[in-house]
Amino acid sequence: MLEQEKIIEHLDAVFRDMESRLNGRAGSHLHTLHKASFEALRSTHFPDRKHEDWRYTPVQRLISPKYKLAEKKQQYNIAEIPELDAFKIPVINGHVILDGVDAALKSAGVIIRPLQEAMQISSPENISSRWLHTVMNTSNQAFELLNFAFHSGGILIEIPKNLSLSKPIEIQIIHDDPEISFSHPLYFIHAAEGSNVTVIERFEKNSTSPDATANGLINALTFIHLEKNAGVKHIRWQDLPETQSLVYKLAVAQSRDSRFESFAFDFGGDLIRNNIDVELDESNTYTSLQAGYLAKRRQSFDHQTRINHKMPHCESHELYKGIIDEQASGAFNGKVFVHPDAQKTNAYQQNDTLVLSSNALMNSKPQLEIYADDVKCSHGATIGQLDEKSLFYLKARGIDPQTAKHILKAAFLAEVLDNAPVEPLRNYIRSRMALDA
């Protein structure tokens, strides 16, 4: 039997097991969606390394473990970020813990709905409900279908018109199960016209059982829709246990005059696949994607971005900075499409990498496809090592070699980290990096 067939056969058993536990909720909207997605997944092959966009991700290592669905769990403990005042939303093993959602969010005006409920709102003017249906019925990507087939609910976060949220929303994602298991966090964030919000997605260990030994896969999907003149800042911080992998997809759609900024910081985990997909549906938008990452051991970090400039006067920036050490590998593939109508586009992309060991590997591939003539687009990629002269300077002041290297690594990532919003989070990430020295 082919590897893919074996995997589907295994997933089939997991799916039937999941259905057997639905008690009564079969036939619901979500269940219908689960079923349709699983059927679609059956006929959709998981990508392999022959697939251009998956050439540098060891997909087999991701999908061959015989995952079961991670059990629902209420006990969790995620270390607080000192001084961070945020609206918390805990997500444990793919389940949003609704009781744990900060009640102040509601009083601040934010609406949180389980997807089950959100999808059933039938009023035609409810944009977000329609949006959910469209998104979930049009996906044809294997890992998305896997999420839609197996997710355990998910939520819609609605930021109402003209609301500027005073504190960030902190979504805390933990995967913690003693067995080989996967979980499928799913959320939709709808930023209505003129609203402003900062969203932190924090993938970390359960601090009450930090040394997870069983293989775990988090297959997370985040959708963000920015209406006219909305502003969203998004930060993803990831420090998962070494046994866990993450397939992450962020799909963003931007309307006129909206501003979207995303920062991703990856330090932990095993295989990390980060996909960001931005659709610029209307004109005069601003998009910035930045990332800083530090891969060691046999970690594999793969960043895939796609920015689709469809309309005129949109501006996008990308800055990806990574350090690849020991036997780790990294990949960056930055796609930028500029359609014929997208005149006056500004699109800039830069990928800088330090490769610190002869066994470490980095693949960097810009991919700009430009079909408009009045545009400014640029891209660049550098690969280098720690600067010997700088190392000498630090050591000549009495700093030990290990610390000197660490200082230079942190300095390399500082360019991205210093740009990120939410100071307590920046400080937290800095202190976590310091542990790496």
Place this chain on the structure above:
Amino acid sequence: MKPLIKITDLHVSIDGKPILNGLNLTVNKGEVHAIMGPNGSGKSTLANVLAGREEYTIESGTVEYEGEDLLSMDIDKRALAGIFLAFQYPVEIPGVSNSNFLKSIINAKRKHQGLPELNALEMLKFIRAKLNAIEMDESLLKRSLNDGFSGGEKKRNEILQMTLLEPKLAILDETDSGLDIDALRIVAEGVNQLRSPERSFIVVTHYQRLLNHIIPDFVHVLSNGKILATGDRTLAEKLEVEGYDWIKESNSVTA
């Protein structure tokens, strides 16, 4: 008295090209030695080799520092043992804040001495006092290390580090070049305040001017990787007037 540092018949090359060719130099505690010499004669090479720069090949010779084999010591251990090099060309390191860097080097030294780290307030007071003494602009603390500093600001930052670390042997590699007259005087004062019977200096310079402020005990002329002449401060005055040619000639006579 035991010398602080004793360099004996030192031969150093880079990429197979000989640069130091049998250099001898002994510096006792409390002494100030000036080294002058034509461009490319090996002055910075000597300074860098003492600090431990690894791209040079030590072909032969020995360097004893406080009775120990300096050449086998790690770079950071040399610094902790009291050797300080004020760089001719200080490195710019974007992303490392100057103040954090200064804290790191102070605490590295304190750790080595078995002292507790200074807290943020003590640190600030300590750095501020030294900074004011050399009339350095406090805003330079917030910037990235040497990043975009003017030539003079970089040199002042080197002197600041020297006064913070209070080394036993300070090697100043052309710290005076690029400084305006006021800055030169301030830097020289910084050095003079540190002068003590326990502390020694090797001052590399092209200009006698600096030596009017920092009065050396000895002046050496380094040429072609060797010390060709040694005298007192009057040697520097003679060099200022007559240049190096007469030494090269007299050398060819004695050779």
